[in-house]
Amino acid sequence: MSxxxxxxxxxxxxxxxxxLVYALKGIDFSIQKGEFTAIVGPSGSGKTTIxxxxxxxxxxSSGRILLFGTDSKEISNKEASxxxxxxxxxxFQTFNLIPVLTVYENIEYPALxxxxxxxxxxxxxxxxxxxGLKGHENKFPSQLSGGQRQRVAIARxxxxxxxxxxxxxPTANLDHETGEQIITLMEELNKKYGTTFVFSTHDPKxxxxxxxxxxxxxxxxxxxxxxx
Amino acid sequence: MFxxxxxxxxxxxxxxxxxxxxxxxxxLGVVIITLLSGFYDWMFDSLKDDITKTDGHIMIxxxxxxxxxxxxMLEKINSxxxxxxxxxxxxxxxxxxxxxxxxxxxxxxxxxxxETVFRGMKERYKIKIGKILANTLGVKEGDEISGFTGExxxxxxxEEIYSTFSPELDRFYLEVPITNIPEKKYTSxxxxxxxxxxxxxxxxxxxxIISAEKYDIKSFSDPxxxxxxxxxxxxxxxxxVTIVIFFLVAxxxxxxxxxxxxxxxxxIGTLRTFGANPLHIxxxxxxxxxxxxxxxxxxxxxxxxxxxxxxxxxxGIYLPPxxxxxxxxxxxxxxxxxxxxxxxxxxxxSSVIVGQILSFYFSRREIxxxxxxRR
Numbered sequence: 001m002s003x004x005x006x007x008x009x010x011x012x013x014x015x016x017x018x019x020l021v022y023a024l025k026g027i028d029f030s031i032q033k034g035e036f037t038a039i040v041g042p043s044g045s046g047k048t049t050i051x052x053x054x055x056x057x058x059x060x061s062s063g064r065i066l067l068f069g070t071d072s073k074e075i076s077n078k079e080a081s082x083x084x085x086x087x088x089x090x091x092f093q094t095f096n097l098i099p100v101l102t103v104y105e106n107i108e109y110p111a112l113x114x115x116x117x118x119x120x121x122x123x124x125x126x127x128x129x130x131x132g133l134k135g136h137e138n139k140f141p142s143q144l145s146g147g148q149r150q151r152v153a154i155a156r157x158x159x160x161x162x163x164x165x166x167x168x169x170p171t172a173n174l175d176h177e178t179g180e181q182i183i184t185l186m187e188e189l190n191k192k193y194g195t196t197f198v199f200s201t202h203d204p205k206x207x208x209x210x211x212x213x214x215x216x217x218x219x220x221x222x223x224x225x226x227x228x
Numbered sequence: 229m230f231x232x233x234x235x236x237x238x239x240x241x242x243x244x245x246x247x248x249x250x251x252x253x254x255x256l257g258v259v260i261i262t263l264l265s266g267f268y269d270w271m272f273d274s275l276k277d278d279i280t281k282t283d284g285h286i287m288i289x290x291x292x293x294x295x296x297x298x299x300x301m302l303e304k305i306n307s308x309x310x311x312x313x314x315x316x317x318x319x320x321x322x323x324x325x326x327x328x329x330x331x332x333x334x335x336x337x338x339x340x341x342x343e344t345v346f347r348g349m350k351e352r353y354k355i356k357i358g359k360i361l362a363n364t365l366g367v368k369e370g371d372e373i374s375g376f377t378g379e380x381x382x383x384x385x386x387e388e389i390y391s392t393f394s395p396e397l398d399r400f401y402l403e404v405p406i407t408n409i410p411e412k413k414y415t416s417x418x419x420x421x422x423x424x425x426x427x428x429x430x431x432x433x434x435x436x437i438i439s440a441e442k443y444d445i446k447s448f449s450d451p452x453x454x455x456x457x458x459x460x461x462x463x464x465x466x467x468x469v470t471i472v473i474f475f476l477v478a479x480x481x482x483x484x485x486x487x488x489x490x491x492x493x494x495x496i497g498t499l500r501t502f503g504a505n506p507l508h509i510x511x512x513x514x515x516x517x518x519x520x521x522x523x524x525x526x527x528x529x530x531x532x533x534x535x536x537x538x539x540x541x542x543x544g545i546y547l548p549p550x551x552x553x554x555x556x557x558x559x560x561x562x563x564x565x566x567x568x569x570x571x572x573x574x575x576x577x578s579s580v581i582v583g584q585i586l587s588f589y590f591s592r593r594e595i596x597x598x599x600x601x602r603r
Contacts, residue, residue: 057501057595078505085503092599096498100238110502112231156502 003069004164004196005054006030010063012049012219023049025219026063031198033163036190038210039200046219047200051166054198055088056080068163085113089157089195091167095149097141097156103128104137107155117160127155130192131185147178154185158195167199171206183209236515240523243491246484251524253480254579257473258528258571259535264469265567266536267545268462270560272455279448279455281347284313284418285427286434287446294442296413304437305417310430312422315339315346316414317406324375324402326365333361333375335402337409346420354387358401362389375402382408470574478578481517485583489513489590496590497598509591510584517583521576528575529568536561 012024024046031037039047052058053065056072065072068087075083084090097106107127111119128137131151141149150170157165167186171179183206190197201207208227215223240247288305290296297316306314318337323330343353357367367373367386374383382404392398421430427447434445448455489496496509539545544558 052596055501057599081500081503081505083503084501090501092498092501096494096501096599098495098498100235100242105235109499113503113508 002033003030004033004067005198006064006066007050007054008064008066010053010060010065012046012053012058013061023219024053024060027216027219027221029214029221029224031164031196033196034190034194035196035198035212036187036210037196037198037212037214038207039198039214039216040202040207041200041216041222042202045216047202047216048168049219050216051090051168051198051200054164055090055166056084057090082114085110086117086160087163089160089162089165091150091153091157091165091170091199093169093172095141095146095153095173097149097152099141102138102140103133103144103152106141106152107159110156111159119159124159127158130189131155145178146174147181150174150178150182151185154182154189158189158193161193162195164196164198167197169200169202171201171203176205179203179206180209232511232515233519236512236519239512239516240520243488246488247520250481250484251520251527254477254521254524254575255528255531257477257575258525259532260473261466261470261571261574262529262532262563262567263535263561264466265570266532266561266563267559268466269564269567270562271462271547272459273562274559275458276448276455280420283448284315284346285421285424285448286419286430287444288417288419288434288438289444289446290415291442291444294439296411296415297417297443298414299412301438302417305419305434308430308433308437310421310423310426310433311419313342313346313420314417315342316417318409318413319415320377320404322375322377324361324365324373326367326371326373329365331361331364332400333402334400335404337404337406339406346418355384355405356388356390356401356403357386358398359389359391360395360398361400361402362386364399375404380408380410384408470570474574474578477575478582481520481579482582482586485513485517485586489586493590493593493598497595500591500595501599506588506591510587513583513587513590514580517579518576521572521579524575525572528571533561533563536563 007027007029010024010027011022014021014023027046027050039050041047049058053060053072054067056067056075059072067075067083072080098109101109104124107124108119111117111124125134125137128134131154133148133151133155136144136148141152144152150173154165154167154170157167165186170186171182174182186197186199187209189195199210207213210227212226213223214221215225288297302314302316305311315338319335320337321332321334324333325331338353338355340353340355343349344351347353357373362368365373367389369386369389371386372383373386375381384404390398390401392401419430421427427449431445431447438445446453450456496504499508499512540560544560546558
């Protein structure tokens with residue numbers, strides 16, 4: 001397996017008014033291609049910050065992040081946008097679907113941003129079928145349940161065949177049964193397309209489904225284990 | 229592009245009331261520009277028509293030390309074959325009397341028959357006397373008055389008492405039939421072109437046959453002419469209104485769009501998470517402002533035409549005359565493609581510029597701040 005992501009002594013400091021908040025205090029870990037990893041820890045421990053940094057949505061205060069072998073500091077904003085579009089998928093806790101777009105259009109949208117994305121209608125329909133939403137493609141997000149919305153969000157994250165998908169507490173806004181279904185779906189997609197998944201959660205039942213657990217508390221990694 | 233327009237339309241309709249308000253202000257701007265331009269254009273046409281019917285497209289005026297214009301010169305002008313009507317007039321001054329009263333006058337000698345044709349009148353042109361001069365002499369329409377100048381004496385029937393908004397003109401003005409002049413010599417010649425597009429050619433030809441030292445050749449559209457002066461004043465007025473509307477639309481679109489984009493900031497952050505760069509955000513906002521402008525423009529042009537049609541059907545709007553013009557105007561509405569295009573440019577530019585300024589701000593904020601749940 002090849003390494004797709006690596007954090008080396010990564011620190012992230014925020015300024016909140018006059019106070020400095022140390023969100024990450026020297027994080028080290030790496031992710032191999034095809035992994036199905038959960039970053040777990042209590043609220044405010046730094047899980048979301050790790051995902052934001054890994055997805056090039058933010059820059060570290062110090063340390064080094066290697067994404068697909070490139071130091072994130074050497075990636076320009078313009079190039080970061082391209083990488084986010086082509087190599088990274090992101091799933092939000094609150095789904096973040098575009099309300100004026102249908103299921104089909106929401107999934108298609110990232111593919112339309114760059115003309116060199118060759119995504120066919122068949123590919124989008126295949127994704128819709130993969131996430132179990134066949135027949136819902138012309139519905140708007142307001143016409144879907146929470147679970148269905150998250151399925152759309154997952155399909156959207158996968159539309160450009162990314163190498164890695166980050167999911168920030170993808171089940172937090174769903175009931176347990178739906179949450180289980182979403183994780184099952186992510187597992188299936190991980191196996192079917194070989195896409196690397198890194199997701200955060202603080203739900204013990206969901207974390208049991210991961211093949212690797214990175215435990216984080218107060219901005220530090222306190223455990224990193226592969227589970228069968 | 230069809231897809232972008234479709235998404236823009238959906239985004240506009242999702243903010244129903246806000247968008248309606250913005251489109252309403254933009255449409256109002258279009259209505260004001262189109263109506264005002266329409267009225268002004270009608271007025272310019274009317275004024276041009278009035279001026280060219282009174283003084284012609286071109287005037288040849290004897291300079292103070294120049295020679296009088298004679299019949300030979302009139303024949304030369306006529307031989308150019310460019311003019312449909314030519315009238316000659318003679319400035320005169322002297323003393324006029326009625327009964328035991330007399331007064332000095334200043335006016336022109338004219339040929340009423342030719343003036344009738346020149347001015348496109350259905351009834352014969354009436355010989356006029358200024359209202360104050362008529363009062364001074366105590367004459368009424370139909371009375372016969374007599375007078376003399378340094379060259380000739382005359383009798384005439386007062387056919388019309390003439391009132392302008394210039395008391396000085398009314399105090400001295402008198403028209404005398406040109407048949408009273410002993411010699412056929414004139415101080416001005418007024419020419420109406422058969423084809424207005426040949427104005428420059430006519431001026432050029434006239435300058436070839438008429439001495440610039442002795443005569444002034446003026447066209448109704450000369451930079452210093454009355455027509456151009458009036459047009460300039462009203463055009464500047466329209467420019468000022470247009471600029472005010474530009475900023476009004478910009479302010480209105482800006483404030484509403486800022487609220488909308490602020491509400492949609494998480495959405496913008498989401499799009500950027502999926503790889504949208506600032507240019508993509510600029511594009512989205514461009515299409516939205518473009519579509520809003522188009523809707524407002526279509527609605528505004530339709531509304532202004534409806535108002536214009538209604539005003540025209542009611543007989544127009546009366547405006548008092550500009551200085552030295554005897555009668556006021558009933559202005560009507562006319563639709564000029566130029567004003568319709570101008571109104572589109574104004575709303576489009578103002579909304580698109582403001583939209584792009586705002587998208588510059590929203591597309592460059594930190595993504596993590598945009599996607600974070602709002603407190």
